[in-house]
């Protein structure tokens with residue numbers, strides 16, 4: 001069983017990225033899966049910092065370098081072990097670009113035109129470059145290069161993983177089982193999303209996803225926000241008319257989003273939280289949520305401060321991760337080149 005996922009080093013990583021993606025990864029690094037003959041195996045987990053994706057919209061180069069290391073620090077601070085997982089930077093394994101080019105040649109234009117994220121991001125740009133349009137093909141290459149079975153992601157990335165599966169199926173049909181290839185070239189990956197928490201909403205506009213690229217800093221809580229920032233953002237988070245603390249996403253999107261965040265950080269069920277806050281005000285609920293967030297995000301602030309003192313240790317982990325990732329990537333590329341009739 002192989003697991004692959006990644007995050008773009010764009011903007012500040014927020015609690016939506018953590019709850020929807022990274023928190024799942026931390027649990028998966030220890031999970032064992034049954035294999036044939038009653039034997040169980042731990043999955044191979046590969047977590048990438050997808051820097052080539054972050055340059056598909058305008059960015060600042062100095063900031064990008066800082067953000068790449070910051071995302072690595074977040075992975076470690078969240079509890080991902082560099083021994084149990086491969087942690088690396090996408091641009092340090094050139095096979096991602098090679099496979100993306102080759103997959104471009106079998107990806108229909110219409111499939112890319114349908115991608116929701118492309119439409120949303122393109123609408124925000126004055127100039128749209130080809131890189132943004134081809135983003136899903138690079139993401140397909142990221143996933144297929146490692147013969148991935150499971151891609152743990154948030155709701156917004158499900159469409160890209162489904163396209164990846166389609167590209168893999170198309171490739172296998174066209175180039176697998178020929179005189180040049182003895183069988184399927186790629187495993188077919190599946191997205192894995194949480195039942196609750198796959199789409200954490202903006203604090204200021206709870207009908208929109210919490211997003212790194214949101215221009216309003218009050219819309220999200222980042223993993224390194226100070227206690228004061230957390231209190232301020234939560235106390236000014238949009239709630240709904242009425243006063244009941246109830247999970248009703250359609251009627252009460254604001255309070256339902258805050259209940260989801262509370263539940264995931266406290267490991268208490270939403271039902272138990274509704275009972276605990278019965279008759280209490282929004283203000284009391286928000287004060288308690290702020291306390292939980294301050295406590296749960298403290299280890300991130302502390303670990304980050306510790307890692308900032310030893311940047312070489314992060315560089316070493318990333319260099320080692322790139323070497324390990326490249327071995328797997330090279331084996332896949334050998335199969336891909338041969339099956340496509342390249343030398």
Ligand code: AQP
Nearest residue numbers: 007008016017020021153154198199200210211212213
């Ligand atoms: N609001 C969210 N709730 C739950 N999960 C989320 N993810 C993103 N937003 C939420 C998941 O986090 C992972 C990292 O995603 P990414 O860096 O590839 O970018 P994204 O999906 O486009 O996330 P953002 O935060 O909206 O970033 P920008 O604004 O830079 O595009 C993915 O697994 C994603 O599903």
